[in-house]
Amino acid sequence: MKIGVTGATGQLGRLVVSELQKRTSSDNIVALVRTPEKASDLGVATVAFNYSKPEQLEDALAGVDNLLLISSNEIGQRAPQHKNVIEAAKKAGVKWIVYTSLLHADTSTLNLAGEHLATEKMLKESGIDYTVLRNGWYSENYTASVPGALAGGAFLGSAANAKIASAARADFAEAAAVVLTSENHKGKVYELAGDEAYTLTDLATEISKQTGKDIAYKNLPEAEYAAILKSFGLPEGLADGLASWDVSASKGDLYDNGKQLSALIDRATTPISASVAEALKTA
Numbered sequence: 001m002k003i004g005v006t007g008a009t010g011q012l013g014r015l016v017v018s019e020l021q022k023r024t025s026s027d028n029i030v031a032l033v034r035t036p037e038k039a040s041d042l043g044v045a046t047v048a049f050n051y052s053k054p055e056q057l058e059d060a061l062a063g064v065d066n067l068l069l070i071s072s073n074e075i076g077q078r079a080p081q082h083k084n085v086i087e088a089a090k091k092a093g094v095k096w097i098v099y100t101s102l103l104h105a106d107t108s109t110l111n112l113a114g115e116h117l118a119t120e121k122m123l124k125e126s127g128i129d130y131t132v133l134r135n136g137w138y139s140e141n142y143t144a145s146v147p148g149a150l151a152g153g154a155f156l157g158s159a160a161n162a163k164i165a166s167a168a169r170a171d172f173a174e175a176a177a178v179v180l181t182s183e184n185h186k187g188k189v190y191e192l193a194g195d196e197a198y199t200l201t202d203l204a205t206e207i208s209k210q211t212g213k214d215i216a217y218k219n220l221p222e223a224e225y226a227a228i229l230k231s232f233g234l235p236e237g238l239a240d241g242l243a244s245w246d247v248s249a250s251k252g253d254l255y256d257n258g259k260q261l262s263a264l265i266d267r268a269t270t271p272i273s274a275s276v277a278e279a280l281k282t283a
């Protein structure tokens with residue numbers, strides 16, 4: 001059984017390849033990557049695979065039985081890119097596609113949901129067996145702001161008192177590897193989130209506890225938060241995105257208590273305290 005992993009040079013993809021290597025021979029894994037020179041350390045075969053180059057994709061998928069389609073990070077381009085991959089997979093005879101979608105993609109107000117939902121629809125209509133991993137927020141999305149919070153003395157955001165059930169990237173990667181190497185997942189849509197939810201006030205309290213500094217959570221209106229992020233040098237699209245995703249969080253879009261992620265990986269998800277500790281190692 002040959003397992004293809006797209007986006008294998010990315011942060012999630014690297015972890016998935018490593019988790020797969022614990023469960024199957026490296027000979028059974030192929031990394032399908034846009035930038036092959038970044039993949040030389042993965043320890044598996046690599047094939048050039050750019051979602052935006054449809055002419056490349058069918059041949060690259062020859063011999064792949066099970067495909068993990070890690071969603072592209074090119075927001076706005078994802079639906080046509082994923083369409084290219086699904087069409088090529090069909091022509092190449094791929095038997096099963098596992099796709100990394102978004103938590104509650106069908107009801108989420110996150111502006112990212114549309115492209116994921118469109119991809120889920122294409123998958124369902126493709127006739128290929130599929131599994132949808134609706135991944136919740138990576139804890140690292142928030143712990144990336146730990147250095148900034150320490151420098152500025154406050155954790156900033158627009159999520160108000162939202163309950164956030166994030167998990168570490170490594171948890172989502174392990175779930176993908178488990179699904180790809182075990183039975184009974186075809187046709188399933190999993191809502192994957194952390195076991196324990198926290199608010200950004202809780203997160204600021206945790207940072208304070210671990211550093212001995214007094215870091216408070218400061219909730220800001222969306223436009224003000226976006227403007228501050230831009231003043232820190234973040235690209236406009238990302239700054240606007242982060243602020244709007246926090247507002248969606250405040251509507252409950254990053255929360256789920258189904259514990260399907262810990263059920264898949266057969267262990268508790270990584271607590272936010274551990275992700276904070278990890279971030280502090282390099283802060």
Ligand SMILES: NC(=O)c1ccc[n+]([C@@H]2O[C@H](COP(=O)([O-])OP(=O)(O)OC[C@H]3O[C@@H](n4cnc5c(N)ncnc54)[C@H](OP(=O)(O)O)[C@@H]3O)[C@@H](O)[C@H]2O)c1
Pocket residue numbers: 006007008009010011012013033034035038049050051052070071072073074081100135136137138141
């Ligand atoms: N759940 C969350 O909180 C969350 C947060 C951020 C992103 N995401 C989504 O989850 C995905 C994986 O997360 P991540 O942290 O691993 O993201 P990442 O580190 O940015 O990795 C993205 C991967 O996608 C590849 N890629 C981008 N455009 C491509 C194209 N046109 N053709 C082929 N490959 C392409 C990149 O290849 P290169 O190495 O060549 O750039 C990279 O390997 C992201 O792409 C995004 O869709 C989820």
